Amino acid sequence: MTVIATENLSKRFPRVTALDGLTLDIGPGVTGLVGANGAGKSTLIKILLGLSPASEGSASVLGLDVAAGSATAAAIRERVGYMPEHDCLPPDVSATEFVVHMARMSGLPATAARERTADTLRHVGLYEERYRPIGGYSTGMKQRVKLAQALVHDPQLVFLDEPTNGLDPVGRDDMLGLIRRVHTDFGISVLVTSHLLGELERTSDHVVVIDGGRLLRSSSTSDFTQTTATLAVEVTDTDAHPDGTATLRKTLAGAGLEITADGRLLYVDAADEDTYDVVRDAVAGLGLGLVRMEQRRHRIAEIFRDDDTHHPTNAASGDTASTTAADPAGSPHAH
Ligand SMILES: Nc1ncnc2c1ncn2[C@@H]1O[C@H](COP(=O)(O)OP(=O)(O)OP(=O)(O)O)[C@@H](O)[C@H]1O
Numbered sequence: 001m002t003v004i005a006t007e008n009l010s011k012r013f014p015r016v017t018a019l020d021g022l023t024l025d026i027g028p029g030v031t032g033l034v035g036a037n038g039a040g041k042s043t044l045i046k047i048l049l050g051l052s053p054a055s056e057g058s059a060s061v062l063g064l065d066v067a068a069g070s071a072t073a074a075a076i077r078e079r080v081g082y083m084p085e086h087d088c089l090p091p092d093v094s095a096t097e098f099v100v101h102m103a104r105m106s107g108l109p110a111t112a113a114r115e116r117t118a119d120t121l122r123h124v125g126l127y128e129e130r131y132r133p134i135g136g137y138s139t140g141m142k143q144r145v146k147l148a149q150a151l152v153h154d155p156q157l158v159f160l161d162e163p164t165n166g167l168d169p170v171g172r173d174d175m176l177g178l179i180r181r182v183h184t185d186f187g188i189s190v191l192v193t194s195h196l197l198g199e200l201e202r203t204s205d206h207v208v209v210i211d212g213g214r215l216l217r218s219s220s221t222s223d224f225t226q227t228t229a230t231l232a233v234e235v236t237d238t239d240a241h242p243d244g245t246a247t248l249r250k251t252l253a254g255a256g257l258e259i260t261a262d263g264r265l266l267y268v269d270a271a272d273e274d275t276y277d278v279v280r281d282a283v284a285g286l287g288l289g290l291v292r293m294e295q296r297r298h299r300i301a302e303i304f305r306d307d308d309t310h311h312p313t314n315a316a317s318g319d320t321a322s323t324t325a326a327d328p329a330g331s332p333h334a335h
Contacts, residue, residue: 003028003189009057011043018043020213030183030190032200032207040213041193045159081150081158091135095126095145099152106153120148140171160192176203230296231268233279236289244288251282
């Protein structure tokens, strides 16, 4: 089932092309949309919401064409929630008043709007504070109000534009947990943007990476982080073998295995199941202690670093979405 589809979608402003022939097919679940600042993430969301027309190409949301006219646009808004990137909350009203208002705007009757508001604010973790004016809230609380107003009319899909912006590491973790639960508890599909690839690794079922308005990669998170056929092996030293790692490497190479070393870790190419036995027997035969022998998993960021070396666009443009997005230093979840 397709939740969001775009076909050759472009958006040109007088001085910049924000989206450039973007073709996407996104299914249900949590999808992370990653790209550096200016990659075109917000532009894509605005087109999908019908707030901004595309220059070229087509797009549909929940099977509805975003350019089909006002009746379809209204139908999309009924089914879709939107959490904008920038601060957009009125400071003088309380979270309850604001979210009730947004629920009423979405067409809910007064009683249902009040009930849904109470439930949604509780779900995002706002309790007694919900009666105080929003102007006195912390950034984390404001982000929660923005999330609540996107969810209050029980949409099938929400667009969350940089929901972790401005949050400290604990606040980020909480927000990412909440986003995950939006899908697992309510079955709502999520398109969440970030310029940090690492933080979407844990939260998303699917990751789409764009750079300069173009699609760089779209695949399921498990494809990104799939287990490779490489074993990571670490051993102790002994009196007989003061450099156990080097000794084991020599022994395994002698047994015909492909090995690379990274400090005390040996990466052994596990061509088949027998490789485990060969390594175990070699370690036991040498009398070394086996600290670890495990299948190596790729992290998303690692795969992008590999891709960067091959990708012609990146090589040409230098400071790109993937290099920025893959920067593990920027994300508390990258390691
Ligand atoms: N209304 C506009 N007029 C002119 N240029 C625009 C407009 N909106 C966006 N752009 C440009 O289009 C490009 C994509 O912007 P967009 O906001 O979609 O990026 P983004 O990936 O969401 O980045 P950010 O995280 O910084 O918002 C940028 O170069 C931006 O300057």
